[in-house]
Amino acid sequence: MNYLGGRIQINPRPVQKAANLFEVAALGHCPGAANVAALSDMDEAVEQIKRLGFGNRLELKISDGLDLFHIPVPIRSAEEFHLLFPEAKTSSSEYRSNLAGDNAWLPFIVDDYFTNGGDVLWIIQVPEDNSVDDFLPKFDAPLYDVDNLYGLGVALVLNQVGLVLMPDLERLQIPTNLPDIPEKRLDNPTPQFIPCSQRSDEPDGERRSSSEIPNNVDTADFLEVIQRLLGYSNKHRPDLQFLLSVPLDYEETSQSPSINAETLERLDTVRQRSDGYLLRQIQFVFPYVKSEQVALRTSAGGLAGLIASSVSTRGPWRSVANKKIIYEGKLYPKVSTQQSIQYRNTPGIGVLKSFRNQISLDDERLCVPALHRNDYNHLLIQSFDELRSGEVTRFMSYLVRTLKALGESLIFAADYRDPRPQLLLEKYFRNLYQLGALRGQTIEDAFSITRASSQEATIAFDIQIAPAFPIDKIELTLLNRRGLWVAEVANG
Structure with missing residues (x-):
């Protein structure tokens, strides 16, 4: 922040608090150059990074001063993030879609996280070269082999972290040419002269030129990505939780984007297998958030901020369902009450709802009961329906870390x-x-x-x-x- 015509500059640096046993990590894209010099001035953050074993990697990044790939950086305010990554919110990313545009989601979920009361947030910048592969470990490296940890592997080193966000992994699951909800035509338009060269059956609003429409790119298989993610995390950090949005698809009946029905069916199949207990680590949420000023983005950031705030004040055993969540935009696409009940029950999705302009989570629902693998019986999954709650997993994981x-x-x-x-x-x-x-x-x-x-x-x-x-x-x-x-x- 600058004052007096730039003669006074204030670097936001909140008072450092003692580490707790429930912090949040977010992996994502930060387009544009990083302000690495600002990080070198954050003594306590640098000391934390070095204690984790990333000192050598950090020194290399400070010398080139361009990015902070695969380095865990603790921040305590949205201003601190934007100081480190001043171009991330406005610079274009490599992946582009009709609905989400070409802006990275990480800068926006950082704002949502701190707006909803989040405290410490560990930022892990990942490159965009290899799409979803940059989020996942290159190979099954042990956590003590810090020099060979990448993407999610970096987050697993953070012992205080109990919740992980991957907003730009979700963004890469948005189909490039998925159309928006069509604009409504006005009834009884004002009579006017229309040249013969102009089509009269076009909807109102500005048409996009062909150069603005991105080329169609196939998204990675969501369930395969989930399988890779859980296979690594369950082996090294079974106490972690992930917040992920269910991908979108186009629904012919409503002629608008909707939840991907195939993903729901496959999730229901996976959760009833003998290895379905792995899904206890993921809390799926839907829908997304969208506004007139901001393109589509995930709702996970605001929800994570509310969870972090609730854990610090009320304890990890309490649910955040029906608690107000603050977003800049509105829920997108709309979910009916009937759909909300259906998603919650099968396969088990936490659905956000809007009532009287207040957004909240309907239920911290899980696909499977929060059971240990030795206790999980996929044949009796309905018998443990009361254990399909995010706060149950959160409390059990908290006990493991504290003990x-x-x-x-x-x-x-x-x-x-x-x-x-x-x-x-x-x-x-x-x-x-x-x-x-x-x-x-x-x-x-x-x-x-x-x-x-x-x-x-x-x-x-x-x-x-x-x-x-x-x-x-x-x-x-x-x-x-x-x-x-x-x-x-x-x-x-």
């Missing part, structure tokens, strides 16, 4: 007779009970912690908790195997 962090704080407590681990666990779950995450008339009803039969070089605790509705019961295990603390979660 892991607690175990790491006890790294030197390797004596099985040491009472401190159990005392800290009791304090931790007592605090959850007081915050309303656990139910029961007494603490004894809310949780129990018992020491498991110890093996050589192993300290183990079996933990049973009674979370607030809709979860019934969760069984946790905290292990110390040869000095390494590990948390495991399974539904009971």
